[in-house]
Amino acid sequence: MNVESQKVKSFISKYSNEKKALLSILQDIQEEYNYLPKEALINVSKILDIPLIDIIGVATFYSSFSLKPRGKYIITVCLGTACHVKGGPKILNEFERKLNITAGSTTEDKQFTLETVACLGCCAIGPVVVADGNYYSQTTIRTVHSILKKYRKK
Ligand code: FES
Structure with missing residues (x-):
């Protein structure tokens, strides 16, 4: 899980740790894993200081995001x-x-x-x-x- 948190950190730092970049960060994570792993969302929540429930709210609002692993x-x-x-x-x-x-x-x-x-x-x-x-x-x-x-x- 360490590699994953490093990757997530790099996605976030790409956007200078800006809260307003949440959507872009989630898109990058979705693209990398084909879904949004819970561990990744927890990391995003901690680093951006956004409540996890709000991040999940955004993730479930857009149909392009998935909280469950998806196939190729x-x-x-x-x-x-x-x-x-x-x-x-x-x-x-x-x-x-x-x-x-x-x-x-x-x-x-x-x-x-x-x-x-x-x-x-x-x-x-x-x-x-x-x-x-x-x-x-x-x-x-x-x-x-x-x-x-x-x-x-x-
Ligand atoms: S019922 Fe309309 S496309 Fe299948």
């Missing part, structure tokens, strides 16, 4: 009504089975985080999956396998 690749399966009717749950089940995790979790190797969403606004082409920012339409079990094959290689 985020896979989002739409379970909105249209995608649900077209087989979204089957797609989700296959991702869960192949990755051996449930929705809302991250694989142990931190390669994948699996999430669900209520609608992505493109219902006509469902069931829709977003993997690493790329949209996949009319997905099937075969699509699940090809997505995993593509991102496992990287």
Whole structure:
């Protein structure tokens, strides 16, 4: 944890220990770890003299921040009504089975985080999956396998 606190210190000193740079500091930490580790937030709180609860408030306000470890690749399966009717749950089940995790979790190797969403606004082409920012339409079990094959290689 020592290395981590050194890194966090360097992120903060980059902004001259300014409280107003909190958002930028959190962005740097998120970028480094792919989430905001609690230890890092405690260090930020101590160094900037900002209550931890306020930092967590900021971290939970912005969806780009995560307090839970996240994978290198985020896979989002739409379970909105249209995608649900077209087989979204089957797609989700296959991702869960192949990755051996449930929705809302991250694989142990931190390669994948699996999430669900209520609608992505493109219902006509469902069931829709977003993997690493790329949209996949009319997905099937075969699509699940090809997505995993593509991102496992990287
Ligand atoms: S329900 Fe899936 S995109 Fe709208």
